[in-house]
Amino acid sequence: MQELAFRTMLYRYFFFGWLFRDVSRGDRVDRSVAWRFNQAHAHWLLTYMRRWFWCGLFFYALGAVVELMLCAPGLSALFYVPSVLSVPVNVVIGALWLGLKALPGPL
Numbered sequence: 001m002q003e004l005a006f007r008t009m010l011y012r013y014f015f016f017g018w019l020f021r022d023v024s025r026g027d028r029v030d031r032s033v034a035w036r037f038n039q040a041h042a043h044w045l046l047t048y049m050r051r052w053f054w055c056g057l058f059f060y061a062l063g064a065v066v067e068l069m070l071c072a073p074g075l076s077a078l079f080y081v082p083s084v085l086s087v088p089v090n091v092v093i094g095a096l097w098l099g100l101k102a103l104p105g106p107l
Contacts, residue, residue, distance in 0.1 A: 035105040042100040056086030
């Protein structure tokens, strides 16, 4: 088996688009199969939510340490911004997870 490049592994660790199939392509049967496939893999979205949550928490703590210990509020912004950006990412992932669990498949 061919080893993946570090960039690819890092991308797959934080972004889940590679894991799901496109439901907007193909005929009705293909879309239904893709929808069921995506529903079966929806449990992985909770893993991605946890990853983004802990990364956000880590960057927030790093920003607080830099701001309080080094008294460098400008430098701490480099850590606060990724921390804040993890919140909308988690909201989107949560909406996708709820949609895959609650919505009916394509007609």
